[in-house]
Amino acid sequence: MPTFPKTEKLCKRDFIQTLFQQANSFSCYPLKLLYVPIQAMPVPYQLLVSVPKRHFKRAVDRNCLKRRLRESYRLQKHLLPKNLPKGYALALIYIGKEKISYAKISHCAQWLFTQFANAMRKIIVFASGSGSNAERIATYFQEKRTAQVSLILSNNPQAGVLARAKRLAIPTVVFDRQAFYHSSVVLDLLKAQQPDLIVLAGFLWKVPEALTEAYPNQIVNIHPSLLPKYGGKGMYGAHVHTAVIEHAETESGISIHYVNEHYDEGNIIFQAKTDVLPTDTPDTLAEKIHLLEYEHFPKIIEQLINQTTS
Template sequence: MKKRLAVFVSGGGTDFQSIIDGVRNGEINAEIAVCVASKDGIYAIERAKQNGIRYEVYKKSDYGSAEEMFEKISGLLDKLKVDLIVLAGYLTILPSAFVRRFKGKIINIHPSLIPKYCGEGFYGMKVHEAVIKGGETESGATVHFVDEGVDTGEIIARAKVPVMPGDTPETLAKRVLEAEHKLLPRVLKMLCDKNN
């Protein structure tokens, strides 16, 4: 039985593309049931369209509260019989009720070696700026289960990359992203094979 994935996105969707490629080439024994986007006009939606993947946009501004929005999303995921939720560059904090409802079924990829440079306020380029400012010699990416804290869930796997002399946040981000594109499909392969 193929696992059914929901991929949550907020931007260009390069991690999403690595999942699409992994599913298409048979590395990941799964199908992408839906792409959940946090806003219109992001390139991740184009990737969904190009690959015939259903996508739905849920914007916080359209709902009275995050809880209300995620109640709607929960209904969709239940209807689509989703087995695993992948946060692939999704910048909205999940409400506790949603996390509890899908406990053990939500994973996130974070662009640092957790427990360093994670938690509230550490996302995107801010992470890489902090790593360079901190004088680190290595950074990387971490895939972890999501719990009710921010970036505090059980770590599944990490990939390390060097921080080079003269790195800018942009050059480091590119190197970390390349590591993410290998790490995320590898973790998904493991999770989808494990429970079959």
């Protein structure tokens, strides 16, 4: 990400010189597209276009180009701002030396806009139930704008997560056992989406080996206990909390782990604990666990996303 003084605006000349030095950008010669802090922008545009006059035969060509590029940006506005960190704008600058045609530079700009729009890191979520964790993850990244939940898949056509996804304008796909275990339908869908990370958020089916082999260390799950305790088939939700209470445990928590071919046996990425009081019930313990999930799961996902793209 480009670095600029945070407390002052740069004059346009200094601003452009600073942009030329940034390596983290999208390039299509003779243009470079990158994002910069709005507070450093010398002009109040969401998209700054800088193409020197000397590279056009007529000033009118330059003015027309700027209008066309800004209009193109507005047409794709529903995509591009999702890829911008909060407080940032776009700068499109000319890095060539020769004169160039209106058509050539416009074509390069369109290509850059498309690349930028497609550069968002993608998270695909599998969920079977109400979807509170899925919603928390989606809203976290809608605010951060460093990644997006691009698709939610569910094995339950009545799952509450589907209504949450609709409210958040996230596409959904519902599948059955045949599609999941006895065909390549789900795997083909994932390959087409090219996710950076696959997240299980209250998903109750065992993930088939075809998926774990295709996405090693790219599928993560959250479990409502301190694994390896109270994991395995049938241990989910209230079943876990009841077992913890019945065994008089003094602490419980969450485990975020990679998914392999066995229930809850993948390498643990992160754990967080909470005390279990003598007065706790499965319901009160569940509330404590949910708070840990909402606090930590999105942050750990963000860390994993950053690792995969660094």
